[in-house]
Amino acid sequence: MSPSRRALPAVALSLLSALFFTATYVLNRAAALEGGHWAWTAALRYLFVLPLLLPLMPWQGGVAPVWRAIRGAPGAWLLWSGVGFFLFYALLCYAAASGPSWLVAGTFQVTALAGMLCAPLLYDDARARIPRAGFAVAALIVAGVLLMQLGHAQGALDAGGWLALACVGASAFAYPLGNRGLLLHLEKRGIELNATQRVFGLTLASQPAWLALSLWAWTQAGPPPAAQLGLAFGVALSAGVIATILFFQATGMVRDNGTALGAVEAMQAAEVLIAALLGALFLGEAWPRGQALSGALVVVAGIALFAWVVARDAARDRREVRALRSDRGG
Template sequence: MNIIKYKAIFIGILSALFFAVTFIINKLMANEGGSWIWSSSLRFYWMLPFFLVIVIMRKNLFPVLLSIHQRPIQWILWSTIGFGVFYAPLTYSASFSPSWLVASSWQFTIIAGILVSPFIYKGIHISISSFLFSGLIFLGILTMQIGQINHIQFKDLLTGSFWIVIAAFAYPLGNRKMILMLQGSLDVYQRILGMIICSLPFWLILNVYGITIEHSIPNHTQIYQTFIVALFSGVIATTLFFYAAELVHHDLKTLASVEATQSGEVLFTLLGEIILFHIALPDTLSMIGIGLVIIGMILHSTHSK
């Protein structure tokens, strides 16, 4: 079992590396003047054929289409929230903050997940430890924000943080409501495919806004960059993470350790930004904040189950 445990943890760390690509390339596209509208929507257009092929190869397409046909309103609502209202604001925030700060602040989704749980699951009990570890994460995020006051205009810092918070609540709300609605009738690949399909109206409306109001269209570089994000983060990272979780799903302690590997996103994103953008290391206060977030995530995953 030890070999499987270490294998799962290694794969989890590898998935965090690929997930970090999202934050780095989103910042790269923002720096190059690419509109957040296309940075977000093109990722899901690219993901569609990947997951369509995966589901078809597994001979599981018909149940997805049938489920959407039976409950189209619920599918469109929760897919729009879980994918659209999650990823569009997260991408937009890249225009205001460095990618490592976005990746670190994004961990607020753990706190948001706890806060929305009572509204989704009846009679749920949230442990005191969950609140304590979530408080540590929040303190870390707040410390990082304070550390950046002298490096980023306060208005930009506030705007970026606002949209990250919106994304942090939308992600667990949309995905958990979808999981609750499906009751295990579809596997994870089927659910992702269905949510991509049902979020398309949101992305198309956003594209119309981009063309008519912002007068923006993606260039070849942005199209290529969003393909990389879709492949590395949307497909490879997601598949690796779910595979790692599946390896140890009967061992809750090891599963918690696999989940904790996602704190590596913060470090990988920071390292990537230093290499690609030649930024200086964050100041001492921000580094303390990063450390608090990572410690909080690890404690949250390993002790609050």
């Protein structure tokens, strides 16, 4: 299957992962409302993810290839796990107390732009080019995010709001940077690992950082309460295992197509609506209104436009293949 024709299934997988990723925002917000320390919320997810992944590994290529890859280049695995898992999630949990789950979910959607902006820093081939159509749509999504933020804050953010916005924004850059960085590292070394193996490897490599954060959390807040343990386990299963594997599978399918890769990352914007719905149903949060609702609708429009761009490219690729076959037949 050509890279463009793989794009649409990859986008569909990314949308499915967004459903499971949304548990992150809703359950983390629930933990924050109950007084759980953000550092425990962050560390517990990945401490739980590792044993949850272990039973899957015999059916997903095994642990041995992952361990060989880590031993061959431990620095790269520590770097990209530190960026893509530790920095990403620690910052996201710190911001969870800043506002309703849909607001944090919406702000994270600057990742649609972040992934493309990271490309020139990572690649030295055609993937380093920032696709104009994809960049324009991603910028539209970011504009929707800003509308949501300002609408929720009645036109002005206080110091805490700006700090939370900065944390989520940095988190949104860290996640695609860590994912793309590891994919490029494996590509250069000629190592083939599937999505589950990559998630397991990054989780394993990030364990020292999570253990250190756990020790710090213990000194700050003591042991985590039972309710926080339960919420963290739910996040680990839904977002840490199911959603992350689906998302890594989707990005791996289109790693050679810059526009499609950006579209896959942008599909996570669906989390905004899912988080708003679940937050209203289970946490008593108000549905976004006025300017915030307008921003959410702009984000949704961006999702639809990105899907259209990918479908257009896939259709063009099919036409070119048919024309080539016709020329050869003649």
